[in-house]
Amino acid sequence: MAADDASDPSGTLARAHDDRRTARRVRLGEPPGGPDPETAWVDTTPQAMAAEPLAGLPARFAWALDDLRALVSGRPVIAEGCAPSWSSPSPDHPGAWAS
Numbered sequence: 653m654a655a656d657d658a659s660d661p662s663g664t665l666a667r668a669h670d671d672r673r674t675a676r677r678v679r680l681g682e683p684p685g686g687p688d689p690e691t692a693w694v695d696t697t698p699q700a701m702a703a704e705p706l707a708g709l710p711a712r713f714a715w716a717l718d719d720l721r722a723l724v725s726g727r728p729v730i731a732e733g734c735a736p737s738w739s740s741p742s743p744d745h746p747g748a749w750a751s
Contacts, residue, residue, distance in 0.1 A: 672715050676708075 674684050686692070693701075716731075723729050 668719075669712075669715060672711075676711060 673686070677686060678684055720729055720731055
């Protein structure tokens with residue numbers, strides 16, 4: 653089991669997010685499998701390598717929010733690492749943020 657699989661032994665989340673990435677690439681007219689390794693790591697600049705994940709962050713953040721909304725709990729769900737600037741204060745829980 654890879655280190656990434658420890659928190660998601662079934663691999664469900666990884667496959668779901670990869671499916672979302674593939675669908676997004678197709679909508680944008682990009683190759684479904686993403687760029688080949690040479691294009692992604694060799695034939696690029698550090699600036700382009702930094703810009704690509706930042707440009708895709710809003711879409712990936714929306715996917716994470718979808719995943720969080722799908723969780724069922726009798727108590728509030730707490731997620732670390734969310735950007736408060738993309739969320740709003742929770743009216744039900746002072747000091748907490750909701751999306």
